[in-house]
Structures are given as structure tokens and as C-alpha cells.
Amino acid sequence: MTLLARLTGGVPARSLWGLGLLLVLLLVAPALLGKYGLSVLILVLYFAFVGQAWNIMMGFAGQLSLGHALYAGVGGYIAAGLFFHYGIGPWAGVFVAVAAAVAAGSIVGYLGFRFSLAGVYFALLTIAFSEFTRIAFDHWGWAGGSGGLFLKVDATSDILNLRGGPLLFYYVILALAAGTFVLCRALLESRLGRYWLAIREDPEAAQAVGVPVLRCKMIAIMISAALTALAGVWNAFYYNNLFPETAFAMGRSIEFTLAPIIGGLGTLFGPIVGAVVLTGLGEIFTDLSEVFHISGLKQIFYGLALLVIVMYRPAGVWPWIADRFGFGEKRR
Template identity: 60%
Template sequence: MSDMWAAIPPRGRIVLAMLLALLLVAPAVLDRYLMSVLILIFYFAFVGQAWNIMMGYAGQLSLGHALYAGLGGYVAALLWFYFGIGPWIGVFAGVAVAAAFGAVIGWLGFRFGIQGVYFALLTIAFAEFTRIAFDNMAFTGGPSGLFLLYDEHRAGEWWNLRGGPMLFYYLGLILAAGGALLTAWLSRSRLGYQWLAVREDQEAALSLGVGAFRAKMIAVLISASMTAIGGVFLAFYNNSLFPSQAFEIGRSIEIILAPVIGGLGTIFGPIIGAFILTPLGETLIALTAKFGLDLPGTKAVFYGLTLMIIITLRPDGVWPWLKRLLGLELKP
């Protein structure tokens, strides 16, 4: 841990500490709306980080990450809905189910050498058929969704995630910061080096004794588990789940946008990306709603355009460029 701190240049430490302090005290002055935007930023920074581990570090393209978020959310929500089991326990069940799906997808892909775009198609297929399954299951509410009723007398049961924006704000902040710390720690470990080697050239990695299959499987399991935790967070924040919203490809794309825009294979990329994209998206919704232009798909078109612009201008993402600009690079 201490060497991770040492790896940040002094100016970076000041910026990081200030930013963290600012976010810690921000709820004192923010209104409800801005709080909700920041909660979404934390969510996307966290699940973006999860996807970043798989794509940015281990080099495995998943376009079905909504699957893990949806499964995590549904499993925890169903346990709460039917048995009154709280999300702090439900999250373990959600993670276990999502990790099991991740293990099957990973095993199929890596065992049979399905790579690149074909692996991505496999991940989409799993997300899609899970969506269809949830659409047709009665006990999950089917297409009309699953609602977590807001009991007045349970309000304030923070241990059951029954609370207001303040609870989700700080929990989101912990998740986003914790995800970044975990990624930083992993990226500096032996496993992190193995991921990079596999990402850069799998055959060369194998010839250096790297167990590529194992390394990729661990990446999928960690990524799926983290995303499932994010899914539980979002389900209890929104108090509702719909198969079409939880599993559709649009959701998966939303998860990958922040790390792609912020910078793949960097720790701060997903965070910067979420801070850029989420407020822009929310502003757009507010503006279009005000002028009566909120047609379905507006947000997707907007995200598409933003992605095109940023990828054209900064192909490596915003963070590597911003880091140079702010003089936060570590001198070799």
C-alpha cells in the first residue's frame, strides 16, 4: 500500500487528497439533484473500473457487462423482496451468481480460443439470453419489473440500504475509491503484469511461462464480482429492476464508456471518464426535457458523438493527456 502512495508524484498526492476531501464534504452544500448526479458518477466510475480490469488490463473485450450488474441487482433484490434478507448478505449471493456466469463465459471463451470480437459476441449473447429469461420468469416480475417498496418504518435502516441520498453518496464514494485502490494494487502485482503480457501478446506471454488461461479467468471473476456489487448498489438505489433496462446492450455500452473515454488500462481513466460523461448526459436530459425534445435514444446519440469526438482527439483517452497537462507524470 505504501509503495502505491509513493508511486504518485507529490503534486498528484496534493490534487488527490484535495479532491477526496472535497468529495467528502460536498454533501453539506449540494442539493438533491447534484447529489444524484454524483451518485451516478460514482456508480459508473466503479463499474467502469471493473470493466477496465478485464479490457484495459487483461485485454478481454466484454460487451455484456450489464449481465453481471443485472444479476447482482436481481439476486440481492429478490432475496430482499421474498425473504427479507438484507443486501449486505444478498450482495454475496449476487456476486456468487455473477461470478458463476463469468466463469462459464470465460471458460467457454478462453478454453476454446474464442478471442477479440468473437469473445465480445459471446458476452453479448449471454446478456441477451439472460434478458429474455428474466422477461419470461414470473417470480422476477417478468417484463413489468421488480419493485422494492419503500417502507416508511424501514427508512434509515442503512444496513439494509434503506436510506436517502446521503447513504448512497458515501457508499458510492467508498465503492469508487475502493475500486480504484483495488485496481492500483492488482496492477502492481504479479497478476497485473501477467494481464498486461496477455493483453499485449498472448503467445509471447505463454512462452514466458505465463498461465494465460488462469490470468484471464481471474480477470473475468474479479470484474464480474465488482460489477455485481455495483448492480446491487444501483438496484437498491433505484428500488426497481426491469429486464430490458438491466441487461440490454445499451446498459453494457454505458458501463464501458467511462473507461474508454477516460483511458483504458489506467487507474484514473474510468473516474475521469465518469466525471466527464455522466454530468454531460444528465445536463442533456435536463435540457431536452425542458425544451420538449426528449426523444428516446437522444442520450445514446449524444454518447456516440462524445465518444467519436474524444477518441478522435485523444485516442488513449483523456487521463493520459490530462496527466501530462497537469505535470502529474512520475519522472523515471
């Protein structure tokens, strides 16, 4: 079987056509959208991408991480720091950033999995490491401490150093999101992917039938950390500033988890649909709360929306859409 056949096997034709149409639309979107529309679409793609990365850990391998800000933060800080201090551009720095995040992920994963922490206990371990790192960065001079690290805002386009306008960042994040989508599909169709699902459903049974549980979980956290670090680097160069208070905040980690949970955990389209829903709602609520001029109102709408979704679509929005419109994969 060729790779393409493997990747598309069992997918209904209408889903493939839909996917192709979506990609074409995304490629030409900057020409159709204004500045505001493009910035919203960038956010959607960012959350879809980072949600996809988190989904590998939780949706595929069943390990709840609430500390993914750690990998994004470490990645972003290292790439930005290398550029800021030594003028090393992000295309080179990203390798160091990803390596550091993978190392961090390996430490968290090895300690957690070696001592068989699962569920909430593992989640708290990930939070603890992320918070620990946040405070460490608060006191680390090279990274700017609590005062933050700022990259010079440069309007001139310098693709070699990932400096430029929204259009550049749009295509970079689109490439990342699309590439990760294909990667996740390939992972799910691989032996490793099947192992992950077995571990997610019943770790003890998986161990009993000979699945190398520890190794599979380690690979999951390393891939997930690497991808999240890419998101962190992109984020650092897009926003040009980094603060430990936000980069490693628990709120940031939670943000990463929302799109896949809302969209549909363990599904490929879940993070994408979730990102569209959440970013869309966020923009609508921003506009709404500006009408009333009350701070905190936006978050109240947001909280209510989350409440309604988790109460009525606890398995996520995408599985429901897929069922209704026949986009779902045929069971083989």
C-alpha cells in the same frame, strides 16, 4: 516495502496531494451540494466504480466484454429477490449475489478463453450470454418476469437493509469507488497485474514466457464480475426496481464501457475522468434538449460528443490531462 509505499511508489507528490484533496472534497460534498448536485455526483461515482470494474477486464487484461450487464443484472436481481421474497437484507444477500455473478463470469470466461475466443468474437459471446439471460429473466416468475421486480420505497433510514435516502447511497458508492480504486492500484502493482499487461500486449508471447494465461484471464473476469455485481446490488436498492429489458440490455453493457474508454483505457483515473465527462455532458445535454422540446436531441448531442472525443482523443482524456499537467506516474 510496506503496502502503502508500494501503492504510492513512483507517483508524483502533486498527484498524491491532489488525490487526498479529492477524497476530502468528496467526503464533505453532501454538505456543499444540493439535492440535484448530490444525485449527479452519485451517478458519477456509480459510473466510475462500474467502469473501474470493467477496466480490469479490458484495460488490464485486454479482454473486450460487451456483456457486463449480465453480472450487474444477476447480482442486482439476486440481492433484490432475496430481500423481496425472504426478507434477507442486502448485506447478507450481497454474498450470494456476488457468488452467482462470479459463477456466471467463470462460465462465460472459461468457455470463451478455453476455446481461445479473442477480440470481437469474445465480445459477441459476452453479448450472447447477456441477451440469453435477459430473455430467461423475462420468463422467470421468481424474478418478476418482464413485469419487473419492485422493492418497497421506504423513506425511513434502515442501514441494516440498505434502505434510506440519497445520502446513505452516496457514502456506500463512494466507499465502493474509493476501495476499488485502491484495489486496482494494488492489482496493477502485483505480479498478477504485470501478467495481465503482458497478456494484453501479446498473449502468445506471454504464454511462451510462462505466464499462466488462462488462469490470469479467469481471475480477471471473476474479479470484474464480482465488482460489477456489487454495482448491480447497489443500483437495485438505489432505484428500487429491476426490469430484464433494462438490467440485461446491451445498452447497459455499453454504458459500463464508455467511462473507461473515454477516460483512458487501462489507466486508474480513466474511468473516473470518463464518468465525470460523460455524466457532466449528459446533464448539460438534458438541460439543452429541454429548451428545444425535441425527444432524441439529447442523444444526438451525446453521439456527437462521443464522435469528437474518439476522433481527437482516441487514447482517452486522462492520458492527455496527465501529460499536460504532470500528474502522470514517473516511468521506473
